[in-house]
Amino acid sequence: xxxxxxxxxxAECGSGALRRTGLNQYVCEHCxxxxxxxxxxxxxLDRVLEQVKDAAxxxxxxxxxxxxxxSAGKLFKYGLITVAVVVGLSLFFFAVNQFSTKEQIAxxxxxxxPEPDRTIPVDGLxxxxxxxxxxxxxxxxxxxxLVIARNETGKPLERPGITAVLYSEGGNKLxxxxxxxxxxxxxxxxxxxxxxxxxxxxxVTRHELQVxxxxxxxxxxxxxxxxFSRVRLVQDGKSDLRLAGRIVNTRKDVTLVACEVLVTxxxxxxxxxxxxxxxxxxxxxKPGERTAVDVRIPRFGGSAAAVAAWDYRISYAVxxxxxxxxxxxxxxxxxxxxxxxxxxxxxxxxxxxxxxxxDSERFDLGQLExxxxxxxxxxxxxxxxxxxxxxxxxxxxxxxxxxxxxHYDGSQAGGSxxxxxxAYLYPGERFPIRLEPQKTGRITQTRVEWKPSRRGSLPGSxxxxxxxxxxxxxxxxxxxxxxSQRFSYKYVEVKGSVKNAxxxxxxxxxxxxxxxxxxxxxxxxxxxxxxxxxxxxESVPFQVDVEQNGGNFTAVSSFYQSTE
Numbered sequence: 001x002x003x004x005x006x007x008x009x010x011a012e013c014g015s016g017a018l019r020r021t022g023l024n025q026y027v028c029e030h031c032x033x034x035x036x037x038x039x040x041x042x043x044x045l046d047r048v049l050e051q052v053k054d055a056a057x058x059x060x061x062x063x064x065x066x067x068x069x070x071s072a073g074k075l076f077k078y079g080l081i082t083v084a085v086v087v088g089l090s091l092f093f094f095a096v097n098q099f100s101t102k103e104q105i106a107x108x109x110x111x112x113x114p115e116p117d118r119t120i121p122v123d124g125l126x127x128x129x130x131x132x133x134x135x136x137x138x139x140x141x142x143x144x145x146l147v148i149a150r151n152e153t154g155k156p157l158e159r160p161g162i163t164a165v166l167y168s169e170g171g172n173k174l175x176x177x178x179x180x181x182x183x184x185x186x187x188x189x190x191x192x193x194x195x196x197x198x199x200x201x202x203x204v205t206r207h208e209l210q211v212x213x214x215x216x217x218x219x220x221x222x223x224x225x226x227x228f229s230r231v232r233l234v235q236d237g238k239s240d241l242r243l244a245g246r247i248v249n250t251r252k253d254v255t256l257v258a259c260e261v262l263v264t265x266x267x268x269x270x271x272x273x274x275x276x277x278x279x280x281x282x283x284x285x286k287p288g289e290r291t292a293v294d295v296r297i298p299r300f301g302g303s304a305a306a307v308a309a310w311d312y313r314i315s316y317a318v319x320x321x322x323x324x325x326x327x328x329x330x331x332x333x334x335x336x337x338x339x340x341x342x343x344x345x346x347x348x349x350x351x352x353x354x355x356x357x358x359d360s361e362r363f364d365l366g367q368l369e370x371x372x373x374x375x376x377x378x379x380x381x382x383x384x385x386x387x388x389x390x391x392x393x394x395x396x397x398x399x400x401x402x403x404x405x406x407h408y409d410g411s412q413a414g415g416s417x418x419x420x421x422x423a424y425l426y427p428g429e430r431f432p433i434r435l436e437p438q439k440t441g442r443i444t445q446t447r448v449e450w451k452p453s454r455r456g457s458l459p460g461s462x463x464x465x466x467x468x469x470x471x472x473x474x475x476x477x478x479x480x481x482x483x484s485q486r487f488s489y490k491y492v493e494v495k496g497s498v499k500n501a502x503x504x505x506x507x508x509x510x511x512x513x514x515x516x517x518x519x520x521x522x523x524x525x526x527x528x529x530x531x532x533x534x535x536x537x538e539s540v541p542f543q544v545d546v547e548q549n550g551g552n553f554t555a556v557s558s559f560y561q562s563t564e
Contacts, residue, residue: 124153
């Protein structure tokens with residue numbers, strides 16, 4: 001290290017960063033070089049280093065002072081600008097507010113007041129004592145507490161709620177359960193039922209009912225009641241109730257939104273025996289448009305009580321622009337009908353469109369025919385019968401045909417089968433069906449309950465498929481029953497192809513292959529499984545083994561569906 005008073009540099013790296021670490025010892029902060037020097041030189045060097053430090057400190061203090069002066073000037077400048085902007089905006093908004101207030105006063109109006117309190121005293125909602133009911137049937141039935149509420153507040157209520165405090169025998173508190181009434185608005189004077197869940201594993205012997213906080217709707221308008229243009233209450237089987245209705249917006253100025261329906265069924269004493277809530281299929285119904293509602297109504301206690309009357313009410317709101325949606329309060333909106341529901345077989349599966357179709361839209365069910373039964377045998381030689389459903393119409397398609405075919409041995413019922421697989425049956429087409437008498441061993445007569453079906457005009461919407469049979473081969477097979485009896489049976493190996501002759505993709509093609517004897521009677525059939533989607537103009541091969549249940553086959557026919 002050099003100890004020159006002018007340079008004070010490290011002899012190794014030339015750095016001036018020197019630090020004293022001991023007597024006459026200095027270390028370079030840059031490269032770590034250690035130097036030992038004489039006493040006199042060391043003293044002079046210490047004095048020089050102190051002078052260097054003092055000079056550096058003075059330079060740093062001067063630089064910080066300059067920076068503080070610049071920053072203070074900038075802050076002062078920006079502060080003046082900010083104050084000016086705030087003052088200007090305040091004056092602007094004050095002027096606008098004064099001008100708006102003067103306009104409102106000139107028009108006879110006043111600035112909007114705070115929103116009023118919408119709370120309504122709870123003693124205005126009257127509750128009956130409540131009764132325990134079972135909802136559902138069999139082992140799936142659930143215990144509920146049925147409570148009837150009546151609005152005697154004189155004002156509409158927005159989603160009123162009830163709390164039940166439940167007790168067991170001996171007065172032990174089991175807990176509480178709450179539920180809101182199944183209506184978005186309960187109009188003045190209206191009643192509505194509500195079901196509150198009861199514990200599944202404990203017996204409730206006493207309950208106390210409490211009305212939750214009541215409030216009027218945030219906003220509402222008076223308007224006409226909404227009624228179904230067409231409505232049907234039907235009973236499927238023994239207990240299930242179902243209401244299908246059509247809503248038409250006859251107004252020209254508003255769009256109907258949030259349409260919901262509450263349906264209630266009564267017995268001959270006027271007691272509630274079931275209710276259900278449903279919503280319109282379309283969220284918005286514009287002027288001139290229509291939508292449908294399908295409501296399932298669970299009954300209490302299975303099918304013990306018959307339906308003697310029923311009613312419905314429709315809650316809705318109106319929409320005049322993209323942002324506003326106002327609930328409508330209607331007087332006398334509950335529409336009551338005295339009478340029982342229409343009865344249909346348990347196996348019928350009817351869509352909302354089927355139930356609500358107008359008379360002009362319905363297919364004449366007299367044009368559907370069930371052909372005479374053809375006796376046959378299964379693989380294990382048990383009796384079975386084959387038949388077909390034929391559309392005898394010349395120019396009308398039956399849409400989604402269906403029915404329940406019941407069969408009998410004399411007066412003894414032998415079972416039933418449902419026809420519900422197809423979407424269309426074109427004029428002259430035949431759909432094959434198999435009947436197996438499990439109880440009696442034979443069938444002497446049949447009875448068909450057709451479901452209400454709609455009609456369609458040719459050519460319809462079904463994509464045409466071309467089913468071509470390219471080869472058949474008669475085969476025999478055998479089956480072992482219970483490891484003790486072996487039975488032989490006949491089947492036919494059918495090979496062919498299915499071509500899409502339309503212009504749209506057929507995503508789920510379905511094809512049935514039927515065998516016919518020399519008299520044209522059905523002697524066996526089978527559906528072709530696992531057909532892939534078929535693009536326009538393309539074809540796919542198939543191979544299927546069709547069991548021959550009747551006489552020897554002489555011809556093969558096909559039936560297809562290309563619409564889901």
